[in-house]
Amino acid sequence: MTGSAHAHAGEGLLADPRDRPRLLLVDDLAANIQVLYRIFAEDHEVFMATSGEQALALCDRDQLPDLILLDVEMPGLDGLEVCRRLKANPATRDIPIIFVTAQTDALDETRALEAGGVDFISKPVNPAVVRARVKTHLTMKAQSDLLKAIVFIDGLTGIANRRRFDEAIQTEWRSCRRGGLPLTLFMIDIDHFKQYNDRYGHQEGDACLRRVATAVRLQLGRPHDLAARYGGEEFVCLLPECDLEAGRVKAEEVCAAVEALAIPHAGSATAAVVTVSVGVASAFPQDGSGAEILVAAADAALYQAKSSGRNRVCFKPAA
Structure with a gap:
């Protein structure tokens, strides 16, 4: 992953909110990230991390991703531990996380879902399938956010109530x-x-x-x-x-x-x-x-x- 890609990731999450959904792609192999980037770049704000540690740092910013596509097997912090930490943090626990992995047995899928993932996609990814699943989970998150806003937002000022x-x-x-x-x-x-x-x-x-x-x-x-x-x-x-x-x-x-x-x-x-x-x-x-x-x-x-x-x-x- 190039330095410019890293810079874009950090700057994007600090930028003003955008109309396009924000996706965070996390994989230790740049080639895998590029595959997903080509699928989503046209319609989404795409940010990238090549380690679990970098992914957590990008989620400790003002503008959070709307959804994370997360590799399971990575050096250092693996995807499962990254997911657990994000789910333990009140600020990031509601971000939907889709695991993307070459491991396809039922035990791996169970572990991913138990860690807090909402979905599990096998490599090599099918562009149509991954787009459809991301769209579904973004729609569900938008609906959930709207319900929370109705309950927890002050109607006059627009901040929390x-x-x-x-x-x-x-x-x-x-x-x-x-x-x-x-x-x-x-x-x-x-x-x-x-x-x-x-x-x-x-x-x-x-x-x-x-x-x-x-x-x-x-x-x-x-x-x-x-x-x-x-x-x-x-x-x-x-x-x-x-x-x-x-x-x-x-x-x-x-x-x-x-x-x-x-x-x-x-x-x-x-x-x-x-x-x-x-x-x-x-x-x-x-x-x-x-x-x-x-x-x-x-x-x-x-x-x-x-x-x-x-x-x-x-x-x-x-x-």
């Missing part, structure tokens, strides 16, 4: 507890939002909420970070594997990004434009404690930020 956040914080708490990793939470409140609504009207208030939500979401660069509307003019950000200091820095960026929108707010006692107050809390989840301590600490930090003059970040470790 409270229900999605409540589920995510429990999942990430357990995951960070198992890995001995920190979990950080922001609670964000738009300063003097009632006065904004009173002065400009609820239609402009809704537009303000949408712009602030987008600004907050765009500050979170990792696929497993979550921005959600908590209720009213409050938002939350959940950052797994992020400690208090890194969280504080990111929260300052969120605060600055909202102020940089320069949305006029003549009714604010804090600034001439819309601003936010942010409470940051971080914890290393432990057995015997729950995510509610993180929420309580972030809420207390938010109260401190508002009491100290607003348009600022306050932070504290969770008890």
Whole structure:
């Protein structure tokens, strides 16, 4: 595989979302990847990896693949282990994985499906068959994504809703507890939002909420970070594997990004434009404690930020 192919893979997953489905092809033999590339390049955004390690790195980016075609037998991390790791990660567990292999016995197929694969294709691939199967699984994923959007997306702002956040914080708490990793939470409140609504009207208030939500979401660069509307003019950000200091820095960026929108707010006692107050809390989840301590600490930090003059970040470790 050439260096340019590797570069294209990394750049593509960081690019803006495309209309064409994104496929990740993983095989240690460049010739095998080229066969699949020729089949899909015209109608898909195609990215390539020649090792399990590189495949995992490409899936730790902002724009994830919509489907992965994954070789089973590879040096180092084989396809089965790559699949298991992707399925264990909340950010990548819903990506459909089709195994492509020269091994065709029933035991190999069973192992592939048990690892989390959705399908199993034998080499040499039949172009018509592999295209049909990829199309089927992409359609199923699109339908699943739509259903999740209906359930978990806030209708006004387009970011995650409270229900999605409540589920995510429990999942990430357990995951960070198992890995001995920190979990950080922001609670964000738009300063003097009632006065904004009173002065400009609820239609402009809704537009303000949408712009602030987008600004907050765009500050979170990792696929497993979550921005959600908590209720009213409050938002939350959940950052797994992020400690208090890194969280504080990111929260300052969120605060600055909202102020940089320069949305006029003549009714604010804090600034001439819309601003936010942010409470940051971080914890290393432990057995015997729950995510509610993180929420309580972030809420207390938010109260401190508002009491100290607003348009600022306050932070504290969770008890």
